Amino acid sequence: MTPMYPVPGRQRRVFVPRPAQSVPPPQDPPIYRDLMRAWADRGRTLPGRHDPEWVALAAPTVLTGEFSDLPAPPRDGR
Known part of the structure; x- marks a missing residue:
């Protein structure tokens, strides 16, 4: 079972690099x-x-009544 409270001990740090602002996006040939x-x-x-x-x-494709409480019309065309 997964604990619902923080577990004491070593915590992981996630490194997220900053986006490069000085590098222009590559151009198509x-x-x-x-x-x-x-x-x-x-x-x-x-x-x-x-x-x-x-x-x-x-x-x-969503049919009438497919996602509601209303009865759906018959699919055989009657």
């Missing part, structure tokens, strides 16, 4: 920037960008 620009011009989905179509497709 020009060939990738050009490719992403071409994809964006054609309306394609880009890595790391919000895609509303994917969000709609990946959203869970």
Whole structure:
């Protein structure tokens, strides 16, 4: 059983380094920037960008009454 009170003795220290503020984020090579620009011009989905179509497709389907006390309608269409 796990004790619900602090245990005396040696405690662990967690080292969390400070974020580097003087180091700029790495840039993509020009060939990738050009490719992403071409994809964006054609309306394609880009890595790391919000895609509303994917969000709609990946959203869970919730049926009426599935998460409430109301009776769910019959699934056979009657």
